[in-house]
Amino acid sequence: xxxxxxxxxxxxxxxxxxxxxxxxxxxxxxxxxxxxxxxxxxxxxxxxxxxxxxxxxxxxxxxxxxxxxxxxxxxxxxxxxxxxxxxxxxxxxxxxxxxxxxxxxxxxxxxxxxxxxxxxxxxxxxxxxxxxxxxxxxxxxxxxxxxxxxxxxxxxxxxxxxxxxxxxxxxxxxxxxxxxxxxxxxxxxxxxxxxxxxxxxxxxxxxxxxxxxxxxxxxxxxxxxxxxxxxxxxxxxxxxxxxxxxxxxxxxxxxxxxxxxxxxxxxxxxxxxxxxxxxxxxxxxxxxxxxxxxxxxxxx
Ligand SMILES: Nc1ncnc2c1ncn2[C@@H]1O[C@H](COP(=O)(O)OP(=O)(O)OP(=O)(O)O)[C@@H](O)[C@H]1O
Ligand SMILES: [Mg+2]
Numbered sequence: 001x002x003x004x005x006x007x008x009x010x011x012x013x014x015x016x017x018x019x020x021x022x023x024x025x026x027x028x029x030x031x032x033x034x035x036x037x038x039x040x041x042x043x044x045x046x047x048x049x050x051x052x053x054x055x056x057x058x059x060x061x062x063x064x065x066x067x068x069x070x071x072x073x074x075x076x077x078x079x080x081x082x083x084x085x086x087x088x089x090x091x092x093x094x095x096x097x098x099x100x101x102x103x104x105x106x107x108x109x110x111x112x113x114x115x116x117x118x119x120x121x122x123x124x125x126x127x128x129x130x131x132x133x134x135x136x137x138x139x140x141x142x143x144x145x146x147x148x149x150x151x152x153x154x155x156x157x158x159x160x161x162x163x164x165x166x167x168x169x170x171x172x173x174x175x176x177x178x179x180x181x182x183x184x185x186x187x188x189x190x191x192x193x194x195x196x197x198x199x200x201x202x203x204x205x206x207x208x209x210x211x212x213x214x215x216x217x218x219x220x221x222x223x224x225x226x227x228x229x230x231x232x233x234x235x236x237x238x239x240x241x242x243x244x245x246x247x248x249x250x251x252x253x254x255x256x257x258x259x260x261x262x263x264x265x266x267x268x269x270x271x272x273x274x275x276x277x278x279x280x281x282x283x284x285x286x287x288x289x290x291x292x293x294x295x296x297x298x299x300x
Pocket of ligand 2: 057
């Protein structure tokens with residue numbers, strides 16, 4: 001895996017002009033890929049960034065999180081982008097309830113892609129081709145950031161995301177298996193670099209659903225951070241997303257916690273995370289947000 005630290009100049013984002021395309025990826029399920037992706041989109045929009053989210057998970061959780069129904073998604077969705085050669089990306093984009101955030105929704109039929117595309121030439125690069133066409137078109141400057149929510153497996157959908165992306169963010173929970181998952185991902189990314197010219201780089205590893213009151217979480221966090229730094233480099237974001245009931249309440253209410261409970265510690269942590277993402281991408285991060293830490297008490 002390319003482990004050089006991600007302080008980027010514009011030229012490194014060349015495939016899509018100045019737009020960063022970030023895949024949220026981890027084959028482990030339930031580590032807050034979707035929650036992090038959706039709340040990062042909301043936090044970036046509050047900083048004036050224009051964001052396109054792409055739901056690449058047949059579970060369509062990001063689609064639901066943005067308040068888009070399956071019926072709305074079925075006409076315009078990532079399945080069409082991946083399977084229909086002449087279906088342009090822009091046709092699949094729908095607005096969300098968040099200013100400056102738009103979405104390519106998903107539905108359950110996205111799962112078919114793993115079967116439909118398996119015999120196709122260039123199957124790993126479908127999304128990359130569509131994104132490149134999109135950025136060569138008149139819409140070149142429409143978005144500052146594209147965020148891709150991946151499914152919990154390293155299947156053809158995740159491979160398409162990693163082949164298209166300029167960067168990846170890996171949400172991890174403080175569990176002992178987390179490092180093993182990182183190694184598998186690293187192997188896959190190396191293969192994509194070597195065999196199909198992917199250029200995706202690690203932007204960072206985000207520790208999620210952390211419980212500072214649990215001694216085991218604190219210990220695993222320390223061990224995980226040490227191991228990641230030893231194996232891969234200084235990639236762990238200093239922002240830690242604590243476990244908090246307001247996050248699941250917001251999900252149940254169909255709104256990202258950034259909008260539903262903007263004064264919560266969870267929303268604050270996601271704003272800090274957005275600042276770190278922009279900083280690592282070399283964007284102007286504007287006003288700095290006070291440092292949350294392991295000690296930041298979530299509202300429960
Ligand atoms: N900080 C948090 N505190 C409490 N609950 C959380 C937090 N982050 C996420 N969750 C909850 O954990 C569950 C899994 O989160 P999420 O769907 O974002 O994970 P995921 O990695 O996208 O899952 P999948 O692999 O199935 O796509 C959800 O019910 C979500 O509301
Ligand atoms: Mg998800």
